[in-house]
Amino acid sequence: MNTKLRWGLLDAVVVVFALVPVLWVMSLSFKTAATLTDGNFIPRDWTLDNYKLIFQTDQFVRALINSIGIALISTVIAVVLGTMAAYAISRLDFPGKSLLVGVSLLIAMFPQVSLVSPLFNIERQTGLFDTWPGLILPYITFALPLAIYTLSAFFKQIPWDLEKAAKMDGATQGEAFRKVIAPLAAPGVFTTAILVFIFCWNDFLFAISLTSTEQSRTVPVALSFFTGASQFEDPTGAISAAAVVITIPIILFVLFFQKRIVAGLTSGAVKG
Amino acid sequence: MADIVLDKVTKSYPDGTTAVHGIDLEIADGEFVILVGPSGCGKSTTLNMIAGLEDITSGELRIDGERVNDKAPKDRDIAMVFQSYALYPNMTVGENMAFPLKLAKLPKAEIDKKVNDAAKVLDLTDYLDRRPANLSGGQRQRVAMGRAIVRSPKVFLMDEPLSNLDAKLRVQMRTQVSRLQKQLNTTTVYVTHDQTEAMTLGDRVVVMRGGRIQQVGDPQTLYDHPNNLFVAGFIGSPSMNFLPATVAEGKLRTALGDLPLGERMQRVLAAGDAPRELVLGIRPEHFEDAALVEDRQRSHGYEFTAPVDLVESMGSDKYVYFNVEGGAATSADLADLAADAGGADLPSSDQASLVTRLSAESRVRDGASTKVWMNLDKIHLFDPKDGRNVTLHEGRAAGVAAS
Numbered sequence: 001m002n003t004k005l006r007w008g009l010l011d012a013v014v015v016v017f018a019l020v021p022v023l024w025v026m027s028l029s030f031k032t033a034a035t036l037t038d039g040n041f042i043p044r045d046w047t048l049d050n051y052k053l054i055f056q057t058d059q060f061v062r063a064l065i066n067s068i069g070i071a072l073i074s075t076v077i078a079v080v081l082g083t084m085a086a087y088a089i090s091r092l093d094f095p096g097k098s099l100l101v102g103v104s105l106l107i108a109m110f111p112q113v114s115l116v117s118p119l120f121n122i123e124r125q126t127g128l129f130d131t132w133p134g135l136i137l138p139y140i141t142f143a144l145p146l147a148i149y150t151l152s153a154f155f156k157q158i159p160w161d162l163e164k165a166a167k168m169d170g171a172t173q174g175e176a177f178r179k180v181i182a183p184l185a186a187p188g189v190f191t192t193a194i195l196v197f198i199f200c201w202n203d204f205l206f207a208i209s210l211t212s213t214e215q216s217r218t219v220p221v222a223l224s225f226f227t228g229a230s231q232f233e234d235p236t237g238a239i240s241a242a243a244v245v246i247t248i249p250i251i252l253f254v255l256f257f258q259k260r261i262v263a264g265l266t267s268g269a270v271k272g
Numbered sequence: 273m274a275d276i277v278l279d280k281v282t283k284s285y286p287d288g289t290t291a292v293h294g295i296d297l298e299i300a301d302g303e304f305v306i307l308v309g310p311s312g313c314g315k316s317t318t319l320n321m322i323a324g325l326e327d328i329t330s331g332e333l334r335i336d337g338e339r340v341n342d343k344a345p346k347d348r349d350i351a352m353v354f355q356s357y358a359l360y361p362n363m364t365v366g367e368n369m370a371f372p373l374k375l376a377k378l379p380k381a382e383i384d385k386k387v388n389d390a391a392k393v394l395d396l397t398d399y400l401d402r403r404p405a406n407l408s409g410g411q412r413q414r415v416a417m418g419r420a421i422v423r424s425p426k427v428f429l430m431d432e433p434l435s436n437l438d439a440k441l442r443v444q445m446r447t448q449v450s451r452l453q454k455q456l457n458t459t460t461v462y463v464t465h466d467q468t469e470a471m472t473l474g475d476r477v478v479v480m481r482g483g484r485i486q487q488v489g490d491p492q493t494l495y496d497h498p499n500n501l502f503v504a505g506f507i508g509s510p511s512m513n514f515l516p517a518t519v520a521e522g523k524l525r526t527a528l529g530d531l532p533l534g535e536r537m538q539r540v541l542a543a544g545d546a547p548r549e550l551v552l553g554i555r556p557e558h559f560e561d562a563a564l565v566e567d568r569q570r571s572h573g574y575e576f577t578a579p580v581d582l583v584e585s586m587g588s589d590k591y592v593y594f595n596v597e598g599g600a601a602t603s604a605d606l607a608d609l610a611a612d613a614g615g616a617d618l619p620s621s622d623q624a625s626l627v628t629r630l631s632a633e634s635r636v637r638d639g640a641s642t643k644v645w646m647n648l649d650k651i652h653l654f655d656p657k658d659g660r661n662v663t664l665h666e667g668r669a670a671g672v673a674a675s
């Protein structure tokens with residue numbers, strides 16, 4: 001009983017610690033400019049003005065489109081490439097396998113800050129600067145190791161025998177992968193997709209260094225350029241509203257895929 | 273229906289291990305052949321080569337007279353039951369069994385009929401809509417069998433299909449597998465490392481060791497006339513007793529006493545290349561309480577007296593253990609067998625233990641000295657260096673006393 005209580009208390013502390021800032025931002029986003037700094041947790045003056053304001057500015061809507069587009073494209077490419085690489089790593093023995101794993105680990109560890117100036121110069125030279133591909137490319141680079149690692153862990157859980165069984169049952173290599181392995185790997189693929197999407201969605205470092213105009217600026221960067229309705233107005237309310245808005249796609253994304261992440265889908269395949 | 277021929281089939285893995293060394297084996301149409309041997313002897317590798325899941329390094333594999341070395345598994349028309357069952361967890365039992373038929377693009381009605389028929393045979397009708405995760409071990413095993421039989425393949429391959437079941441279920445399934453095979457009359461290759469399964473199931477048993485075939489024959493032949501020390505020790509439970517023996521003055525000197533040698537054996541053992549040191553092998557049931565032996569039989573045997581170590585009464589008969597001075601027999605084959613039985617860590621002593629199976633009427637008691645008779649016609653002598661059975665004469669073992 002006592003330990004249960006202690007754990008419950010600990011859980012509560014963690015939840016409060018994580019949620020208070022989020023709730024604070026939400027509360028700020030509903031406050032009027034006048035009550036913004038009154039320190040009340042629950043707004044006394046409710047308003048939707050902040051939300052109206054950000055959707056009126058072309059700046060935010062444009063950034064939202066950029067963010068969604070860039071994050072989705074990067075996620076799809078990284079997950080497709082990652083799936084193929086992880087399948088090869090977990091199933092095949094090929095020359096250079098450990099090199100591939102080593103290099104991808106190296107990339108994952110590489111401090112991204114140190115790449116910002118070289119990337120800036122390269123993209124200026126090649127004309128990629130301030131374009132979608134200019135952000136998609138570095139995102140894929142850093143998302144791939146993440147994708148490969150998560151996916152190969154998932155693939156390793158799928159019993160090898162299933163593929164052999166499918167072949168004995170008359171499937172070609174392709175059919176065995178499509179009809180037996182892919183459905184089992186799906187939860188892993190969706191989990192990876194969520195992780196990669198969040199990584200791309202949250203990035204600020206590359207987005208601020210490799211963009212200069214609204215043409216490819218993503219939301220996290222656009223937020224930092226927010227001004228109020230006039231130059232002299234405090235933009236805190238608008239920024240909070242925007243912050244709330246950009247968490248929504250992530251929540252939707254997770255909810256949408258959550259149904260497909262059925263844990264233990266492979267149980268019963270083999271006697272464990 | 274098909275016959276299978278393995279012609280000097282060899283398998284070497286890229287890392288240099290040769291798992292199978294030039295195996296020759298002919299399996300007749302409709303035959304039930306068992307591959308048996310200790311762990312790592314290449315049974316699964318051989319089976320996988322027949323299946324097409326492993327490439328054949330050299331040699332030729334023919335099914336129905338046709339060379340199939342380079343055919344993909346799906347073109348060989350072979351079904352396989354895996355040790356792990358390898359059921360598709362995302363499909364129901366019915367879908368699992370229908371999978372090979374769907375791949376073969378059979379019409380829906382026919383698929384349903386075949387699945388239902390197979391389910392009836394295997395008593396799975398009530399479980400067709402369940403997923404493998406919600407089945408017991410025995411039911412999963414039956415689904416795996418069902419998936420193999422639905423499409424009436426030319427050949428069944430089974431890799432230790434029963435080894436994940438508990439002992440009682442294993443015995444039940446063993447008879448079911450046997451009945452199913454008789455009923456379908458499909459050529460079957462069955463891998464196991466359990467010698468009881470090998471003895472009870474197959475038409476013919478192939479004993480393998482270290483990637484080589486030791487002996488091929490029907491179970492009784494392997495039991496009565498083992499080619500070598502390894503086969504003798506591997507087949508039979510409890511296993512054959514082995515004692516060191518030497519030839520001296522026309523007799524066989526053992527820890528049990530000096531056994532008479534028949535004329536033929538004397539001749540064989542007198543030959544220039546005959547071994548001086550031998551390993552004597554005799555099965556537990558070839559001993560009897562001397563008090564119960566009929567006079568007519570007595571002359572075929574040899575009697576010795578030894579103190580009883582332990583008596584295990586099984587009701588139908590008694591297992592009586594004796595300690596024999598003079599140490600256990602040693603040879604590479606015996607070391608292999610001990611390692612396989614997991615007995616490699618047992619403390620070695622200079623006393624050999626002798627297991628005998630006496631009739632239930634025997635009055636032996638723990639600790640008491642007892643006179644025991646052993647059948648000289650059933651003794652095997654092995655060369656400890658290569659394990660060869662030197663008592664074998666034209667493929668049959670005739671004991672040591674025969675003239």
Ligand SMILES: Nc1ncnc2c1ncn2[C@@H]1O[C@H](COP(=O)(O)OP(=O)(O)OP(=O)(O)O)[C@@H](O)[C@H]1O
Pocket residue numbers: 285286287289290291309310311312313314315316317318465
């Ligand atoms: N992919 C591989 N690469 C290298 N060696 C292998 C490979 N697969 C198996 N071997 C080796 O080949 C030998 C035979 O293996 P195999 O799986 O056929 O044994 P088995 O008789 O089926 O044993 P068990 O009863 O344990 O299943 C073993 O020594 C094993 O280590």
Ligand SMILES: [Mg+2]
Pocket residue numbers: 315316317431
């Ligand atoms: Mg095996």
